[in-house]
Amino acid sequence: MTSGLVQLGSGRAAGGSPAPRPRPFGRRLYIETYGCQMNINDTELVEGLLAERGFLRVDEVERADVILINTCAIRDHAERRVMGRIGQLQRHRRDNPDLVLGVTGCMAQRLGPRLVSSHDVDLVAGPDAYRGLGDLIEGIQENAIERGQTLLELDAAEHYEGVESVRAGGVSAWITVQRGCDHRCTFCIVPYVRGPEKNRDPDAILDEARRAVDDGFTEVVLLGQTVNSYRHGEWDFPRLLEAVGRVDGIRRVRFTSPHPNDVSERMLRVMAEEPAVCRQLHLPVQSGADRVLRRMVRRYTAAEFLDKVDEARRIVPDLALSTDVIVAFPGETEAEFEATLDLVRGVRFDDAYLYRFSPREGTPATRLPEGDSLPESVASARLERLIDVQREIQRDINESEVGRTCEVLIERSARSAGDVLGRTERNKMVVFPGDSGLTGAYVRVRLTSTTGATFMGARCD
Numbered sequence: 013m014t015s016g017l018v019q020l021g022s023g024r025a026a027g028g029s030p031a032p033r034p035r036p037f038g039r040r041l042y043i044e045t046y047g048c049q050m051n052i053n054d055t056e057l058v059e060g061l062l063a064e065r066g067f068l069r070v071d072e073v074e075r076a077d078v079i080l081i082n083t084c085a086i087r088d089h090a091e092r093r094v095m096g097r098i099g100q101l102q103r104h105r106r107d108n109p110d111l112v113l114g115v116t117g118c119m120a121q122r123l124g125p126r127l128v129s130s131h132d133v134d135l136v137a138g139p140d141a142y143r144g145l146g147d148l149i150e151g152i153q154e155n156a157i158e159r160g161q162t163l164l165e166l167d168a169a170e171h172y173e174g175v176e177s178v179r180a181g182g183v184s185a186w187i188t189v190q191r192g193c194d195h196r197c198t199f200c201i202v203p204y205v206r207g208p209e210k211n212r213d214p215d216a217i218l219d220e221a222r223r224a225v226d227d228g229f230t231e232v233v234l235l236g237q238t239v240n241s242y243r244h245g246e247w248d249f250p251r252l253l254e255a256v257g258r259v260d261g262i263r264r265v266r267f268t269s270p271h272p273n274d275v276s277e278r279m280l281r282v283m284a285e286e287p288a289v290c291r292q293l294h295l296p297v298q299s300g301a302d303r304v305l306r307r308m309v310r311r312y313t314a315a316e317f318l319d320k321v322d323e324a325r326r327i328v329p330d331l332a333l334s335t336d337v338i339v340a341f342p343g344e345t346e347a348e349f350e351a352t353l354d355l356v357r358g359v360r361f362d363d364a365y366l367y368r369f370s371p372r373e374g375t376p377a378t379r380l381p382e383g384d385s386l387p388e389s390v391a392s393a394r395l396e397r398l399i400d401v402q403r404e405i406q407r408d409i410n411e412s413e414v415g416r417t418c419e420v421l422i423e424r425s426a427r428s429a430g431d432v433l434g435r436t437e438r439n440k441m442v443v444f445p446g447d448s449g450l451t452g453a454y455v456r457v458r459l460t461s462t463t464g465a466t467f468m469g470a471r472c473d
Contacts, residue, residue, distance in 0.1 A: 038078070038110065038153070039067045039068055039078075040068050040075055040076050040077045040078070041069050041070065041076065041077075041078045042072070042076035042078070042080070043059065043079075043081075043082060044079075045082045046081070046083050046084050046090055047082075047084025047118070049235055050186075050188060050237075051082055052186055053177065054117060054139060054142070055082045056177035056179055056186070057172050057175050059180070060175050061145060061146060061175055062145065062146055062149075063178055065150070067146075069180075074107070076104070076108075077108065077111060077112065078112045079111065079112070080145075081094060081098065081101075081114070082116045083117040083118060084117065084118055085119040085205050085372065086118070086202070086370075087367070087370045088370045089370070090119075091119050091123075095131065098115070098127075098132075098133060102132060112135065112149055112152050112153060112159075114135035114137065115133050115137075116136075116137045116145070117138070118138075118139060118201070118202070118206065119205075120138055121138030121139060121204075122201060122204070122205050122372075122373070124136060124162050125162055128160040128161075129160075133160075134161070135149070135152065135163070136161070136162045137164075138164045139166075139205065139207075140165065140166050140167040140170040140191075140206075142172070143170075143172075144163050145163070148161055148163065167207075168207060168208060170210070171191065171210055171212045171216075172188075173212065173216050176223075182423070183229065183422070183451065183452045184231045184232065184233050185221075185231070185232045186233050186235055187217060187220050187224070187232055187233065188212070188236065189211065189234050189235065189236050189242055189252065190209060190237065190239055190241070190242050191206060192208045192209045193208070193209055194209040195238055195241075195271060195309075197309050197310060198307065198375060198377040198380075199377045201375055204374050204375070209238070209241065211236075211242050211243060212244070214244055214245075214247045214251075214255065217234075217252065217256070218255060221256050221259045222261075225259065225260065225262060228452065230261065230262060230264065230452070230454075231262070231421060232264070232265055233265075233268065234265065234268075235267075236267075236269075237269070238270065238274060239267050239269060240267070240271060240275060241271060241274045248278075249274070250278040250281070253265065253282050253283075253289060257282070257288035258286070262288050263454065264290055264437065265288050266292065266439075268294050269294055269296060269336075270293070270294065271296075272295055272296070272297070272310075273312055275293075275295065275323075275324065277323065277327065281327060283327075283331075290438065290439070291330055291331050291438055292331070292332045292333075292334075293331060293333055293334070295317075295324070295334070296335055296337075297314075297335050297336070297337060297355065297359075298310055298337060298338050299314075299337070299338065299344070299352050300314050300348075300351040300352035300354060300355030300356070301344070301345075301347075301349075301351040302314055303348065304341050304344055307343065307377075307380070308338075309376075317355075318355070318359070321333065333361050334439070335359075335363075337356065337366050337398065338367050338368070339366070339367070339394040339395050339398055340386045340391035340394055340395070342369065342377060342380045342384035343380065343384035349394050353398065353401055356398065356401055357405070360409065361406075362438070362440075363406060363439070363465075364406075366395060366399055367395070368392065369391065371385075406465060407462070410462040410464060410467065411462055411464075413440070413459055413467075414459050414460065414462055415459060415460075416458070417456055417472055418436040418438075418456070418457055418469075419436065419437060419455070420434035420442050420444075420455055421435055421452070421453075422451050422454075423435060423451065424451060425451075428443065431445055432451070434455075434457070440467060441466045441467065442467040442468070442469045443466060443467070443469070444457050444469035444470060444471060455472075455473060456472040457470065457471055458471075458472050
């Protein structure tokens with residue numbers, strides 16, 4: 013997004029009614045987003061809702077009348093970053109005593125009034141409460157509502173249908189197809205801050221995909237906590253994936269994050285047969301040890317996960333596979349950690365997101381026997397060993413792909429002057445000479461070398 017003042021929306025409110033006249037109090041909105049792609053999409057929803065009320069997005073926090081921090085609660089590190097940022101933002105009250113500072117998202121839902129009492133924020137709103145933000149902000153600004161309000165009720169029917177997301181930029185349109193989660197993994201806070209699984213109407217999803225095309229996007233990413241468990245009436249995830257891939261103007265469809273238990277042959281057939289669906293699958297394994305998987309309540313064994321991997325690679329040619337792994341889950345033995353290393357070596361993932369266990373208050377994992385917790389030194393050492401193994405695997409895989417020619421979607425300027433960065437269909441990052449004016453274009457690129465994680469390339473056309 014360009015710097016300066018940018019008006020959200022088209023000047024007319026949703027449904028075709030005239031946009032509201034500006035109010036006398038400040039309407040300049042600044043939002044910072046932390047966390048996953050779903051948080052990015054939630055920020056776009058919030059911007060859309062507030063755009064209908066006449067709020068204007070600014071890119072400089074110093075110019076804002078309203079500051080919202082949209083947060084993640086998955087890991088303690090993310091929450092500590094937000095806490096520090098709230099403290100930094102308080103200084104803007106000196107120049108603007110009427111400033112409204114709020115926290116939204118999963119961390120807001122998890123901590124609720126504690127954020128108000130300990131960090132001097134004016135409002136806290138959870139993921140199902142965004143429709144009430146406009147009234148709350150305006151009430152605070154007009155001194156009709158006291159500061160320090162919380163909106164935390166989870167709503168089993170809230171899909172935000174009818175809200176026009178404001179996509180700030182980039183080349184991918186994030187489309188949430190599912191909110192919440194029913195799986196209840198013992199390490200995960202999501203079911204407690206986003207509620208049970210709620211699947212959107214497929215017609216609304218397809219309409220949003222068509223609007224994304226109208227806005228110039230050619231790649232869409234379908235989002236859900238366990239996205240491939242999607243079901244709405246007679247629609248399941250393979251049918252939805254196929255339908256989105258056939259929307260005129262869409263060249264690429266990705267989805268994240270699927271659950272191994274819901275990987276079906278039909279889903280894999282759609283990935284293999286639909287030209288727009290990318291040959292890339294993110295499949296979180298979390299651990300290679302069956303006892304740890306049971307304690308995590310993942311509902312599959314290591315052998316069953318490996319069967320899914322074999323089936324996926326058999327049906328989808330040249331599939332790029334990535335994963336999530338948690339090490340040092342309470343009670344994990346050295347032998348169980350070695351089982352995870354063996355699984356990673358055996359599968360040879362193209363990429364992996366590797367973490368050490370982070371206890372989250374309110375999750376079942378925190379109620380495991382205290383003696384099961386591993387020392388930080390052990391957890392850190394295990395994580396480093398796993399990173400080394402995965403880094404070597406990724407380097408070997410990527411070095412074997414040097415010389416390939418791939419279609420790359422240009423995303424932005426690279427850090428190196430005169431270069432751009434893009435992504436292949438298989439989710440490989442490529443840096444090559446180019447002009448940032450080509451952002452959003454598809455070009456043919458030959459992969460000339462690799463750092464291990466990123467490719468360097470040369471244009472073929």
